[in-house]
Amino acid sequence: MRWLSPICLLVPLILLAACGSPAPRPVASTETITQAPRPVSEKGNEIALYALGLIDTGYRFGGKNPEAGLDCSGMVSYIYGQATGLKVQGSASDIARKGRPIERSVLRPGDLVFFNTRNRPFSHVGVYIGDARFVHAPSTNGRVRIDRLSDNYYAQRFEAARTFFD
Secondary structure, three states: OOOOOHHHHHHHHHHHHHHOOOOOOOOOOOOOOOOOOOOOOHHHHHHHHHHHOOOOOEEOOOOEEOOOEEOHHHHHHHHHHHHHOOOOOOOHHHHHHHOEEEOHHHOOOOOEEEEOOOOOOOOEEEEEEEOOEEEEOOOHHHEOEEEEOOOHHHHHHEEEEEEOOO
8 A cells, every 4th residue: 555645635624625726706786775974873773673574564555553553654754753753744756755865875765766757756654673674564565575676676766865853
């Protein structure tokens, strides 16, 4: 039986090590909205958590409570009132007029996102929950749900963002 020299044993190990490449660097997603330098809002987090609790609630035009069904502005009014005691009322466009405009790049959970879904500015509103996602009550499919700001439909119709916190 012939023994291999130590160098013969090391060569395959060296080649294997040389073939290994560093782990790929994460690529920034085009869906991710960079978190803003704005501090985290405790009220905003409460709003986002409350919104998540309404997932799958039925849709009803003009609806203002989960038992009867919610439309988009009714959902926002209900969530803000229940989670923080803030009175945010009216249509989506009324709510947009009352909120403080912010850039999309500085959205935080609990902020509101507005869309032109009926050939009218600010005709739809949702609650931003982070990671480029929002909770809303669309009439399509008839349930409160989560969608992404980057979804083709919403990306094309995004109007503005508003906040009611600091």
